Amino acid sequence: MKKRPAIAMLTQANKDVDIEPNRRPLSLNLYKRMLRYTRPYRGIFIALTLVVIVRAAQLPLLALAFSAVINGPIKNNHLTQLLWGVGGYAALAIITQYTLYHRLHLALLVGEGVVHDLRFDIFSHLQRLTSGFFSKTKLGRLISRITSDAETVRAGIQDSIFASMVAGGQIVVALLIMAFSDHWLFLVVLATAPAYYVTYQYFRQKLSIVHRANQESFSRLTSTLAESISGIRVTQVFARQDSNAKMWNALVSDHAGYNLATIRTSGQFSPLLELINALLTAALFIIGGWRIFHHSPGASLEALIAFFFLLSNVLEPVGILGTMYTTAVSAMAGAERIFSLLDRKPDFADPPDALTPQLKGRVEFRNLGFGYDPAKPILCDITFTALPGQTIALVGHTGSGKTSIINLISKFYLPDSGRLLVDDIDIRQINSTCLHRQMGIVLQVNYLFTGTVMENIRLGMDRTDQQVIQAARDLDILDLLMALPQGLETTVGERGAGLSLGQRQLVCFARAMLADPRIMILDEATSSVDSLTEMRIQRALNILLKGRTSFVVAHRLSTIRQADQILVLDHGRIIERGRHTDLLATSSVYSGLYQQFVLANES
Amino acid sequence: MGIHYTWRCALVLLLNLVVMGLSLAVLTVMGLNFDLIGHAIAPEHAQAPRWFLGLHPPADWSPLKVLIVINVVLGGLALLRAIFRFGAALSQGHLIQAILTNLRKKIYDKLQRLSFRFFDANETGTLINRGTSDASAIPVFIDFAIVQVVILLISLGVNLTYMINIQPGLTLICLITTPLLGVASVIYSRKVRPAYEENRKLFDRVVLRLSENIQGQHVVKGFALEQHEIDRFAQANDALRRQQRWLFKRSSVYSATVNFLTQLNLVLVLLAGGYIVIRDSGNPNGMTVGELVVFAGLLQQISTQVASISNIANTLQVSLTAAQRVREVLTMPMEVQNRPNPVVLDRPAGRIRFENVTFGYKPDETILHEINLEVSPGQCIAILGATGSGKSTLLSLIPRFYDPLAGRITLDGHDLRDIDLNALRRSIGLVFQESFLFSNTVAFNIAFGNPSATREQVEQAARIASAHSFIMDLPKGYDTVIGEYGATLSGGQRQRLAIARAVLPNPSILILDDATAAIDPETEYEIHQAMDNAMSGRTTFMVAHRLSTLRRADKIIVLDQGRIVQSGTHDQLMHKLGHYSKIARMQLVDEESRYIIQARRWYEGQSDTPLPREENIP
Secondary structure, eight states: OOOOOOOOSSSOTTTTOOOOOOOOOOHHHHHHHHHHGGGGGGGHHHHHHHHHHHHHHHHHHHHHHHHHHIIIIIIOOHHHHHHHHHHHHHHHHHHHHHHHHHHHHHHHHHHHHHHHHHHOOOOOOOHHHHHHHHHHHHHHHHIIIIIIHHHHHHHHHHHHHHHHHHHHHHHHHHHHHEEEEEOHHHHHHHTTTHHHHHHHHHHOOOOHHHHHHHHHHHHHHHHHHHHHHTTEEEEETOHHHHHHHHHHHHHHHHHHHHHHHHHHHHHHHHHHHHHHHHHHHHHHHHHHHHHTTOOOOOOOHHHHHHHHHHHHHHHHHHHHHHHHHHHHHHHHHHHHHHHHHOOOOSSSOOOTTOOOOOOOEEEEEEEEESSSBTTSSEEEEEEEEEEEEEEEEEEOOOOHHHHHHHHHHHTTSSSSEEEOOOOOEEEBBBBBHHHHHTTEEEOSSSEEEEOHHHHHTTOOOOOHHHHHHHHHTTTTTTHHHSTTTGGGEEEGGGGTTTSSHHHEEEEEEHHHHHHSSSEEEOOGGGGGOOHHHHHHHHHHHHHHHHEEEEEEEEOOHHHHHHOOOEEEHHHTTTEEEEEEHHHHHHHHHHHHHHHHHHHTTTT | OOOHHHHHHHHHHHHHHHHHHHHHHHHHHHHHHHHHHHHHHOOOTTTOOOTTTTOOOOOTHHHHHHHHHHHHHHHHHHHHHHHHHHHHHHHHHHHHHHHHHHHHHHHHHHHHSSSSHHHHHSSSHHHHHHHIIIIIHHHHHIIIIIIIHHHHHHHHHHHHHHHHHHHHHHHHHHTTTTTHHHHHHHHHHHHHHHHHHHHHHHHHHHHHHHHHHHHTTHHHHHHHHHHHHHHHHHHHHHHHHHHHHHHHHHHHHHHHHHHHHHHHHHIIIIIIIIIHHHHHTOTTTTTOHHHHHHHHHHHHHHHHHHHHHHHHHHHHHHHHHHHHHHHHHHTTSSSOOOOSOOOOSSSSSOOEEEEEEEEBBBBTSSSEEEEEEHHHHEEEEEEOOOOOSSHHHHHHHHSSSSSSSEEEEEEEEGGGGGGHHHHHHTEEEEEESSSSOSBBOOOOOHHOOTTOOOOOHHHHHHHHHTTEEEEEEHHHHHOOOSTTTOOOOOOOHHHHHHHHHHHHTTEEEEEEEEEETTHHHHHHHHHHHHHHHHHTHHHHHHOOOOOOHHTTTTEEEEEETTEEEEEOOOHHHHSSSSSHHHHHHHSSHHHHHHHHHHEEEEEEETTSSSSEEEOOOO
16 A cells, blocks of 8 residues: 555644554454454354354255255156245245344344443553553544444454354355265366465455554544544634644545545455356356266266356355455454553553552652653652641642642652652552542542532442532532532533533532542642632632641642641752741742732732 | 536446446356257257357357357456456445545534534534544445445346346246335334434443543542443443344344345245246247246345345434434534625724623523623723623623624624624634643644744744743653643643634734633743733733732723623722622732731841832743
């Protein structure tokens, strides 16, 4: 396939995650792994295999019965025999269709089962991956794994495996009958086998490449569309529809190119098989005719006619196998992409003997160093201790490392050097789920899920409605939540649509309160909440932080003033630390920051 | 479908017809073989082969020679058929890709132009599905409905004529089952159509679960909700499977039924055909066994095609549902649209008037009531109000994301609805509370509103937004791809990129919808100067809560439940009792801190005035 020129794209490909099609044909291992997914459906699978075997025998039998009726009663001009023959044929036809029903139904069940499990595995696996993965991977690509890629696998399982089995079985049975009825002609048929083999091998390589490229291109399409929809407001604001459309159109045309490459390849494959079939037929006619003319033993017109009926039972499935082959290759290309996601190892995982301690909430950083890209350290030599119940305020310019400290305490990332201890246990040794259960995290972006406010506060925690209400009451924000159109039963749209930022923050506070964590992590989204509600928020915050070890990226003066310890960060280092009043009196950087911020409000 | 496609469609049909003709020829030649052999070995029993087109082999050729020639012809025909089949597949591929490409372009274009209200009401999952998998299902529809059905009908016609030629009576008998097929198909379609629609909805749900989960990863991980999320996904996934199973049962029954009906044809042929052959035995013009074989071969071919009708009906259900979903998007009315002959403003001065503007997202739930406001060019208006008081709503009316229910808004004296929509929006720079950035380079994102901007212009805009220095610190500077390794930006950094993006096209109106909400006070302080730069010479609207920002406004309006309750400058409002002074006092520094600062300044002997003057701000 030609190398295509690069096209301008709305979203850029990420070389880390995106799969570039390579030239290696798809392997047998992949096929085995795909088959492994049918294991839970072994019962259905076995039943289906039986049905398939029966059906593989039924189809040539049907043809045999047909020619038997023609060559027997009809040739012999025998009416009664004809009736019996036709009756038998009809009975066989009914049984065959009954088998067909089961064959289709069972195959669909297995296919759906496999796709269902694949989707589930993909989702579950994603839950194990760490934050580093999600900051690099586009949503659209992950969506295309459970949509288009999974669908190709379905087609592969439900159509190609079993249809190939039927076709293959049909061929074997027909060949066997052929071998017994006329071994000379049978040898001719056998002699063409290499031609089929070579054709299949050649197209295996070609088809894998075009299908891979095609699916990769489709996944680019999905991710661009997903991002265009997420960013639609920005696009409209900047009246950029035309440039976006131009980029999209280029991408769509490019995708059409890949599609055409696929069509071209499979468009060569099937007719080529058909041609070989026809040539084989012609050869058989000549040799068969020659043998009849020379009165070779066993050669007769009747035998030839019967043989050709059998032949159609070989050649037709060969065509089906060809089509199925294309489907199978495409399914394998899809499976390859899914498995490469499933094989992606999380950046880190809990050790098998991870501890599940009841935390008191002591957090200690010891000479800790960290960078998202190890070559570009964000935090250097961070050392501090937070005692249970203390509030630690993190202060510093954007990019100074506040968020990274929070990410480390949340165990979204692991430190590169030094140690992070929680209750004197290395954070690596603590079971993540156990840690997060005892931790409340409220980030700048207050993410809500579609569902009611109640569901968003409860978030899968095992709590009653009464407890949810109590949490809101404890924070003294129940009245604000009840003021929503349907109170706690108000439905929230995607990403919290329908609620203002302030309301979303309240919901997130209540969520954290309900979790009743030992360690509270808060990235204050300053003025997201309007000042009229500000006082309420401050009060709620004080309640929320009380008695818990808290780490706050602080933007509120009140929070900063009340902190037990303020860490002033600059370029990933702690440059000043202490309480508000002490720092104000002695430090240079902190008091400068504070004055800049505070005094600008006065004049 | 336009004229453009008609010719291509015709070509596809033509090529397929040629293929069909060739197939028929191949079949005929095969039949000829039998008659030839039969006649050669027992001329008295079998009929002489019927040569067509007046082609007759020379009498002196031996049967074997004729046989060889016939089969060489057979090979040639097969080769031709293969070539034409390839051509047909390719031209059909081209046709379908042309239609699909066009369709995808249309969907995208339409989606880009639909109003905010549409996106408020539709979840991302369903829109993505409609643009990708649903659209992909449509060519299948074209393939089946147009190409295959037409070819099927023609080939049925040809095959039937051929069969009638051989034996009219027998052909009629074979047609008996046809109405049954139609009945089965109609019943089936009626039954499963709604089920397929439901199926797509369930599928959307699965996609939504995934996309929400990915976007809310921090919450999921932070609250250890992985298992809960897995359960939720499993629920949606299982619901989809349950429904699919119901559908499978029906489609399998249907396919088997159709297949049985076609098989019934063969039974009838054997019965009736066998009878006719037996009856005609000895009659030289009667039906021969060879003819019955050919006839059965033709019928089998027809049966395969007819059986594929069952496939078609099934696929049609899927793709019709898909088509319907795509159509819903394409025919969605565009709420906000240009009027005929819109006014195209070339950089308006920026005088904006709200005249008795009333608005609500739903007509019966008004959010803004009779807003009156006049803003002169270059003025800066700050809007303050409680959560849900209508601040963002008010601002979203200016770029015409929505139209007012009553009253009107004018820009430089023109009703917004008379102004060309793109021109209007280009003259407005907007920064939202949360800024969406595309996963592309920093430079691409800043130049989003003006893709032809030079690197200098991009850097200039970045400087205005105080973003230049942090951008230079990124691994590849302006060419860093956002979201890639190490380039995860903080909220403050994202927001500054958004400000750079907004000022780059040099708009005459600037809207800052709580733009500094996510920026920490220190950074906000740093960019105040920059924001002042950005605002100068532009009419600015901003939602703000911090006094430091509010003080910069020429006029402050306080909104409460959709009405303007207070307006004036900072100084005027500070001296009145009301919302404003209450908020303001809350933000002032506490006495203790003031005392420490003053004491220290005095101690260090910095200056006579304990408070820094504005011009000293870096």
